Amino acid sequence: xxxDKERSRVLxxxxxxxxxxxxxxxxxxxxxxxxxxxRDVAPSDPAKMQLLKSFIDSGVALIKGDLFDxxxxxxxxxxxxxVVSAVGPRQLVEQSRIVMAIKEAGNVKRFLPSEFxxxxxxxxxxxPAATLYxxxxxxxRLIEAEGIPHTYVCCNGFAETYLxxxxxxxxxxAGPPSDKITVLGDGDAKAVFVVEEDIAxxxxxxxxxxxxxxxxxxxxxPANIVSHNELISMWERKAGRTxxxxxxxxxxxxxxxxxxxxxxxxxxxxxxxxFIGGDQANFEIEPSFGVEATExxxxxxxxxxxxxxxxxx
Numbered sequence: 001x002x003x004d005k006e007r008s009r010v011l012x013x014x015x016x017x018x019x020x021x022x023x024x025x026x027x028x029x030x031x032x033x034x035x036x037x038x039r040d041v042a043p044s045d046p047a048k049m050q051l052l053k054s055f056i057d058s059g060v061a062l063i064k065g066d067l068f069d070x071x072x073x074x075x076x077x078x079x080x081x082x083v084v085s086a087v088g089p090r091q092l093v094e095q096s097r098i099v100m101a102i103k104e105a106g107n108v109k110r111f112l113p114s115e116f117x118x119x120x121x122x123x124x125x126x127x128p129a130a131t132l133y134x135x136x137x138x139x140x141r142l143i144e145a146e147g148i149p150h151t152y153v154c155c156n157g158f159a160e161t162y163l164x165x166x167x168x169x170x171x172x173x174a175g176p177p178s179d180k181i182t183v184l185g186d187g188d189a190k191a192v193f194v195v196e197e198d199i200a201x202x203x204x205x206x207x208x209x210x211x212x213x214x215x216x217x218x219x220x221x222p223a224n225i226v227s228h229n230e231l232i233s234m235w236e237r238k239a240g241r242t243x244x245x246x247x248x249x250x251x252x253x254x255x256x257x258x259x260x261x262x263x264x265x266x267x268x269x270x271x272x273x274x275f276i277g278g279d280q281a282n283f284e285i286e287p288s289f290g291v292e293a294t295e296x297x298x299x300x301x302x303x304x305x306x307x308x309x310x311x312x313x
Contacts, residue, residue, distance in 0.1 A: 006208075007030065007031055007032045007033075007208060008032060008080070008081035008082045008109060008110070008207055008208050009032065009033040009034075009035070009079065009080040009081045009082070010027045010032045010033070010034050010035070010080060010081070010082045010083075010084060010204075010207060011034075011035050011036070011037060011063070011076055011077060011079070011080040011082070011083050011084070012024050012027065012034070012035070012036050012037070012084045012085075012086060013036075013037045013067065013083065013084070013085045013086065013087060013098060014037075014085055014086035014087035014088065014091070014114060015036035015037065015038075015055075015086065016036070016038070016048055016051055016052070017086055017087070017088055018088075018158070018160075018196070019086050019116050019158070019196055019199060019200065020086030020087075021051060022196050022197055022199070022200035023084055023086055023200045023203055023204060024036055024055060024060055025054075025058065025200065026197070026200035026201050026203070026204040027060075027084075027204045027207075028055075028058040028059055028060050029058075030204050030205070032082075032204070032207075033061075033080075034059070034060045034061070035060065035061040035062070035063045035076070035079070035080065036055060036060055036061070036062055036063065037063050037065045037066075037067075037073075037076050038052070038062045038063065038064060038065070039064075039065070039066050041062050041064055063076045063079075067087070067091065067094055067097055067098070068094070068097065070097065070100070070101060073097065073098065073101040074101045074104050074105050077098075077101050077102055077105040077107070077108060078105045078107060080108070081107070081108065081109045081110070082108065082109060082110045082111075082112070082207045082208075083098065083102060083108055083110075083111050083112070084112045084203070084207070085098055085111075085112065085113050085114040086114050086116065087114045088114075089132060089263070089266060091114075092114060092132065092135050092136060092139070093135045093139075095113055095114060095139050096139065096142055098111070098113075099111070099139070099142055099143055099146055099148060102146075102148055103146050103148065108148065108149070109149055110149050110150065110151060110207055110208075110213065111143060111148050111149065111150045111151075112150065112151050112152070112153055112203065112206075112207065113136070113139055113140075113143065113150070113152065114136075115136060115152050115153050115154055116153055116154075116155050116158075116199065117154065117155065117156065117157075117270070118154060118156060118270075118273060118274065118279055118280050119152075119154045119216060119218070119279075119280075119290075120133040120134075120136040120137045120140070121137060121140075122279060122283055123273045123277070123279040124273060124277050124279060125269050125270065125272045125273040125277070125279075126254065126257060126269055126272060127257075127269065128262070128265050128266050128269055129266055129269035129270045129272070129273065130269070132266065140152065149213060149214060150213075150214060151206055151207070151212045151213065151214070151215060151216075151217055152215075152216045152217065153199075153202075153203050153206070153216075153217050153219075154216055154217065154218050154219070154290075155194050155199040155202075155203075155219040156191070156192035156193070156194060156218075156219060156220070156280045156281075157191055157192055157193040157194065157274060157280065158193075158194070158196055158199070159193045159194060159195040159196065159303070159305075159308055160195070160196055161267075162191075162193055163193055163231075163305065163308055163309065163312075164176065164312060165177065166181055166231060166232060166235045167181070167183075167191075167228045167231045167232070167275070168181045168182045168183075169182070169184070169267055169268060169271040169275070170182045170248075170256075170268075172267060175312075176235070176239070176312050177243055179243060179244055180243055180244035180245070180246050181232055181243050181244070181245060181246070182246045182247075182248060183228050183229070183232070183245055183246070183247050183248070183275075184228070184247075184248050184250075184253055184271055184272070184275040184276050185247075185248075185249065185250055185253075185275060185276040186229075186247075187227060187228040187229040187232070187245075187247070187275075188227050188228075188229060189227060189228070189274070189275055189276060189277065189278030189282075190225055190226065190227055190278050190280070190281040190282070191225070191226065191227070191228065191274050191275060191278070191280055191281065192219070192220050192221075192224055192225050192280045192281055193224050193226075193305055193308075194219045194221060194224060194302070195302070195303040195308060197303070198219075198221075198300075198302045198303055199219060201300060202217070202219055202293040202297065202300065203217070205293075205296075205297050205300065206293070206296075209296065211291055211296060212291055212296070215289065215290055215291050216285075216289055216290040216291075217290070217291060217292075217293055217296075218285050218290050218291070218292050218293065219292070219293045219294070220280075220281065220285075220292055220293075220294065221293075221294050221302045221304070222294065223302075223304040223305065223306065224302070224304060224305050225281050226305060228275055231305065232245070234305065234306060234309060235309060238309055238310070238313060239313070250272070250276055253268065253271070253272055253276065254272070256268055257269050257272070
């Protein structure tokens, strides 16, 4: 067990985003000296201002800097031990700037790039997700070529993205279905869903763990590995009713992907890998390249899909 005084100083880049803000909170709770790289410390957006205030109230330092300002990036990195990137899809390719800043600073003990999804080396999909994954894969190779200590976090599916619509990716953001649910393919492929707070907690626990150094940290909570058909059955039991199933074959999904605009096209192309390919849970995690979070940290209680669905009733 790492003592409080030995815990690394953590810098989060992209700390106001969907998963980033949760990582910031988890790092502060864990007792890490935590800082966030912020372009504007006084944003006009009230919600973002409130979020930054909550960071300050929890002891988090706001460091003014920018991903595109090399000097500010290096200065911010020089003051920490661990860098966690949680930048969004449009900035993924720019993470090479973080790698170069880490290389120049010369003091970082661990870098966690913005992965937070399926394992990019073990997925099969089409554009635009294929291009997204290729960028992440190229970054991995750059990190390794530069000799930067790292951990890649593959948390699989965000619960708050997929579960409120009961896995219906054509209705993400709409809440639980009223009468019908769209299923991609036969609905039997196994997927993995993890609640965002748990993703953040596991991620922060890993930053000082020698067992995760230069490894992939997978999150596969046993109770949260389900097929879409199983997920629907769970919801039908809770809701006390049966829903109409509308099935879209792979060819139909490919057509939808081509017609959809950003960000739905990315979500649908990710869904091809998750709900038809079953790419999140169809391989063994070998010790040579990866470790599994719930096995490493059995003391952490994660939110099960069953418990999450209760919130939707």
